[in-house]
Amino acid sequence: MASLKALKIRIGSVKSTQKITKAMKMVAAAKLRRAQEAAEAGRPYAERLEKVVASLASKVTVSESSPKLLAGTGKDQVHLFVVATSDKGLAGAFNTNIARLARRRAQELIAQGKTVKFYTIGRKGRAVLRRLYPNDQLHAIEPGDLGKLGFDDAQGYAQDIIDRFEDGQFDVAHLFYSNFKSVLTQEPTEQQLIPVAIPEVSADAQTGGAAVEYEPDEEEILADLLPRNVAIQLFRAMRENAASEQGSKMTAMDNATRNAGDLIKRLEIQYNRTRQAAITTELVEIISGAEAL
């Protein structure tokens, strides 16, 4: 049985761990609120852009001369997986879930004889995928704090991806990130990035039957908007990821704090029992000593 002193030290160390996890939980909760607000603030732009792209794309017929971002390269041999995770761990299964989804999809595509390349944003995703597919890493970005990423960053990544697409490095791009549903559930999600997936046009997206005038013409506006659409999709994914990361971290740290509490309770019981046993032994020794006299 552990000595009293060892138990006391152990309790002390678990207590200080608990203090740390509790503080991390509180920090995550504060950051989560901000990340959630940011994710919501970005929605109007994304929604409007999506509507406009959808209504424009329904007017333009896809042909040879269409922008490549819309029509694709005509092949689907080489797939690019843009895997957005975070740079930091201690966020429960957040990074693992995204990497796992990417891995499963990669296996499916490879089984079909396709080539899969990876473009990772975030150190944690890269670590997993580099171990599994060491020769297919196209590029890796370390974004740092996800909450501090601005639209400029997303635009930079998008431009880089589009340049690689135009260079013929891949045919189809998929984006992997974690969709923030609530504090308790974050869903790893896959989304097609290039060629741009055209959302369905809902009835209210149409301009009430009135003829819309375009300046310059539809095709040119569309060609201008498609790269922006890639950037905004990427930006939205980062925002969702930032909120998911904090949500996941908060849950993980809450669990850790609770587990530490349980452990402390158990250790304290053990400590008290040991102490009582020691006292009992001492008493028995004294009494039997007195009786012997």
Added chain:
Amino acid sequence: MLHFELVTPEKLVRSEEVYMVVVPGTEGDFGVLQGHAPFMSTIRDGSIAIYKADKSEPETLAIRGGFAEVNEKGLTVLAEHIG
């Protein structure tokens, strides 16, 4: 009055009733008043002028990248950067 919305990827910057807005379109500036016909244009880098009321001093904002859409609900300007 014209309903005017100015949106960036980061947030909804403006949503208000104004008299007129002059937008720097790719093929030239255009002013939008209430009841404008449906219209869509990309914008060039420049400044947007917002007239709160008739003959009032305009408020100008520098915008970069994006497009403007006029529909029956009003004018929406989507800009990537402001200021």
